[in-house]
Amino acid sequence: MKSSSPPSWESFKFDFSGAEIDPRALCTDPQDVAAICADSSIQGKWIDLGSGFGHTVLTYAQLFPGRLALGLELDSSRVNASRNSALSHHLTNAEFLTHNLLTDPLPVGENYFLYFPQGHVLDRILSELARVRAFNLIVIESNGDLFPRLDREEWLTIEREIPLSGKRHSPCARIYRPNEKARELAGLHRYSFQEKYFLIADGESSWLGNSFGLYASGDQYTLAQPPRTVREDQVVKIMTRDELDLKTGFLIALREYENVTVSVWERIYQGPLRKILMTPTFSVEFPGGERVEWKDIDWIKQDNILCYESSRDFFFLPRVP
Numbered sequence: 396m397k398s399s400s401p402p403s404w405e406s407f408k409f410d411f412s413g414a415e416i417d418p419r420a421l422c423t424d425p426q427d428v429a430a431i432c433a434d435s436s437i438q439g440k441w442i443d444l445g446s447g448f449g450h451t452v453l454t455y456a457q458l459f460p461g462r463l464a465l466g467l468e469l470d471s472s473r474v475n476a477s478r479n480s481a482l483s484h485h486l487t488n489a490e491f492l493t494h495n496l497l498t499d500p501l502p503v504g505e506n507y508f509l510y511f512p513q514g515h516v517l518d519r520i521l522s523e524l525a526r527v528r529a530f531n532l533i534v535i536e537s538n539g540d541l542f543p544r545l546d547r548e549e550w551l552t553i554e555r556e557i558p559l560s561g562k563r564h565s566p567c568a569r570i571y572r573p574n575e576k577a578r579e580l581a582g583l584h585r586y587s588f589q590e591k592y593f594l595i596a597d598g599e600s601s602w603l604g605n606s607f608g609l610y611a612s613g614d615q616y617t618l619a620q621p622p623r624t625v626r627e628d629q630v631v632k633i634m635t636r637d638e639l640d641l642k643t644g645f646l647i648a649l650r651e652y653e654n655v656t657v658s659v660w661e662r663i664y665q666g667p668l669r670k671i672l673m674t675p676t677f678s679v680e681f682p683g684g685e686r687v688e689w690k691d692i693d694w695i696k697q698d699n700i701l702c703y704e705s706s707r708d709f710f711f712l713p714r715v716p
Contacts, residue, residue: 423510423535424561428454431533431557431568439505443467444512444520449477449491451508456481456489465502467494496520497588506531510564511538514610515587521548522585525578532572536565544611545571550578583609583616583627592639592647593618594632594673595625602670602680603647606633620650621669641710642689646671646679648712649695649702658693 428451431437439462441455446466456464466489468474474491481489496516501507501523507530512520524532532551536542542565545551552574556567583593586606593604608619617624636644649655650668657664657679664687670680677689695703700713 423451423564424559425450425454427535427559427561427568429458430559431570432458434555434557434570436531436554436570437506437533440465441506441508442502442504443508443510444496444501445469445510445516446473446477446491447510448473449480449489451510452477452489452491453480453484453486456486457484460488462488463504464489465504466491467496467499467502469493469495501527503527504530506533509534509541512541515608517541517544518584519588521578522588525550525573527573529573531570534569534571535559536569542569545569548578550574550576583630584611586633590636592634592636593625593630594634595623595629596631597625597629599675600672601631601674602672603643605647605650623670642677643671643673645703645710645712649697652697652713654698656696657687658695659687659691660693 432441432455441452441462441464443449443451443464443466446452446468449466449468452464452466455462466474466477468477468491471493474493477489477491481487481491496512497519501520507524509517509520509532524530531554532545534541534545550573551571554570554572556569558567559565583606586593587609589606591606593606595602595604602621604618604623604625605620606618609616611617615624615626636647639647646668650671653667655666655668664681664685666681666683668679669682670686672678672680672686678686679689680686692703693705694701697713700711701709702711702713703709
């Protein structure tokens, strides 16, 4: 049964103790949520992927007392604030879970809501949704590149657009549904939430880039490690950690640290490692462009911790930062 009057934001009184941000900075206006929910295709369970302070879940639960609404959120302070509001309004059909969208499996539901996903989080969500046979994907554009990104997913079809009144996002919401096409991932997106390593051809040299955290920028991809932009046709091989030898895996791990010191013939290089070059010689590159060959390195330290010493073939990695 549907509630007779749509709720307003002010009707939900939150306990913001421990909350680090005003929820209005994260929310879609409840009147817009109500407009979306009025569409006849919205039936069954509502799942907000990144629910913030729970406004879409609370609105849906109040509008439809006979339906379940679930919010998935990583930040525990937001989850607690959402649960307190649900309790104070006796919304027993509203649930909130602490959930990592990068690692935890998605629960099954009829409606999934997206407002502000980015990069590898979005890629992982789409990978999970591709396993679900039928659902509505309700999307509001907030940063200018979400709709174009989803339009590259040929297995999703835009069913309709719903006008919105909120001023912080797109003038309409879109409802996508899976079609009969199998998902053929656009480019390298499939690896953006996996620990893979790309061998990148770059002129006369080749170097290793991490797949985790990459995101698309037009027809190119920006890597998180090292922070470089590459084209898909530059990727000549994709490897797992098990395929890397000891020294390569060591440098890949050491690249996560900011304060690295390398000694070469008593000359000191400092800073984070950037490129790990495989050809023409096995080398490392610093942000300023200085390159040192592995065979010339005497020792490597992270802060004051000795991580490598060539004279005794010693390797040690501090705790991952």
